[in-house]
Amino acid sequence: MAIKTQTKLTYIFRYCCYILLLYTFSIIIPLLYSSYFPPTPPDSYTYNQNQPFDLLSFPSAWNQLAFSSKLPSRRLKIALFVKRWPEKNRAGGMERHALTLHLALAKRGHELHVFTASLSPSSSFFEYSGTNMYFHLSKPVNGFLDQDTAWEQFLQQNRTVKPFDVVHSESVGLFHTRAEKLPNLAVSWHGIGYEAIHGDIIQELLRSPHEGQSQALVNRISRVVDEVRFFPSYSHHVATSNHVGDILKRVYMIPDERVHIILNGVDEEIFKPDPVGALSFRRKFGIPNSNLLVLGLAGRLVKDKGHPLIFEALKQMFKENPSFKDNVMILVAGDGPWGQRYKDLGGNIRVLGALDRAQVASFYNSIDIFLHPTLRDMGLDQTVIEATLCSKPVLVTRVASITGSVIIGPEVGYTFSPTVKSLKRALYQVWEDGRYVLHKKGKAARERGMKLFTATKMAAAYERLFLCISDNNDCLYQSSTG
Template structure:
């Protein structure tokens, strides 16, 4: 999201400089290609580094920024503790998750989050990318002076309807042309994405209809993963396509007929918004901001319910193609109206202006 924001604001009124806690990676190189100065503090992952703190202090002292926005818990803690003593009073935090407990966090990250909750009145404002994220952090004890909700943005040029994508995807999958329905789930293989429920729902669907194929993509989504080899029944394997981590997911998503999210927890699910931008209607679990994002352009089901997920997929698959396409068109319009990246970038720019000018402003999605 930070990279998308930098792209969308590079011609704007603010000059951005980025400090990364760890070493530079591929995303940093893309930032540098935009002309953004990026500095590495060299803090090893999962460790506390006094040297990194000294580097940050030296960088802030040299640049004298008017405003510092930190992203994620460790940076939030570093920013609020070290920037203020140097006279940088305008510090914004940015929350990107909605996990209500520490189960999905390392021990150090859980500790840092608890410290951030205690220090949350110090930053000028706390930005959350979802209403669910704001509410879960309130429950954790966050009490900032001001909450601001700014959703993630989607690049609607990169993710857009492509009439030829379905044919290319079917050819790549080895699926013969015909009246088949392609159902996708894009998510890395971690427990919170609940692939077990999705596969059970898919199996229920395949017992009813033989013309549906399931396309799954994400890190760890391969046949070499014993979970999939063990869970998917042999008689159904020909109708499951496991793509693994796919760099150009924008070539896959517009080729789907239906996109799904089976998550147990979410903040702002990017893949749902990307599918909508491609004109693909969605079936999602009622977690995080998923229902708020989809609105009336898709179906929402309870989490951890393979029966409900299967029923919703079948209901959407039974729609005439033209009716499903019309639903996808409405989804595309909704994504462009509410989550298009240039509009989200304007929300951030306006926030920066008003924080620097000392006026109040709130942003949200309906």
């Protein structure tokens, strides 16, 4: 009897393992396919400019639409929930997105109420006095916005003379348990679980033999299941890349009319070609004006940003090709554990440390190409967009959000698979192409970027979405030139 019971339990266990394995592959295989064969680029969708249509049904990026630059007849009262607000140069992509977008909306006359966390009020919150921006602060709880306090602050403001026309949540700034009560809410996703699985696979493949196997992939699948369950609680979803828009519709099963693609944008008045700023930056950091080909890296110098990968590639290339080592210069902007290792490589490598936001544009203008070896496919990275608006080509890991929206072909940059061999091949190609080809690619990247990735284009698209959410009469689109 005991043997039969044990045999039965073994059978059940194996059966469950097979089911889990099949379920895992059912998620991973489509993910890999979409990662390497991303959706149609955001500017390739064609529509009849003379035929009005419902904006909520538009399947591609709103950035390609022409919205009027005139101030709208209605001024909106907007509530923003964001985990943190940028403080000086300490800000991630989501925080910079929140600042760029909502400051632009405030400048267009809308009333912005920002519900965010802060350990103590700092001078950064007072920089926006007189800009229609009002901050409602609370202390963070376990690294997140205090939902109870922020919700009470929101309800109090909502009971004033004019209730909020629209509510905006940067990712899960407002939890779904509160969001489900708000039909006039839009959430912008800056990274979702399904999108991150590709990065987990890459990390596992790059794991060295002496490292223990990570449980990230298994845990991520559970997170995706949870997200599929609670994402429908949010009324409207803004995908910051074409790839994420496709995932929200196909995998998360959000109805098409509730998913809107608005690509990230950066301030085009800051990120632009600036030879004078480049010369000043080079003088400040002691970078000689020479014939060396200058490659740039920026951001947190940590593992998941791909620094072990590019470190190993450069180490091998320096050893096997002294000419490459002597004829390129590499500028590394940022801080983290890999900074010292880059210094130890020798050669023409300059580790500049963390730069403040005012210096970043000058950094881009000081290089010939920007390297972005990220191992995480989480949202549409703004550093890639910043570099392109500064007329610089980008060499980037082949992840779907970036290759499906920004670096869509060899005419604007380079891509590589996340292996040392593939990265070396791409770096040698950059070196062989030289400055003339890089300049040509950078110019093409900027021309395309100015049509899609400016803060002006992004803010105009969000403004129209918010107007539409607050009043259906603003959902009808007709091409505008004013």
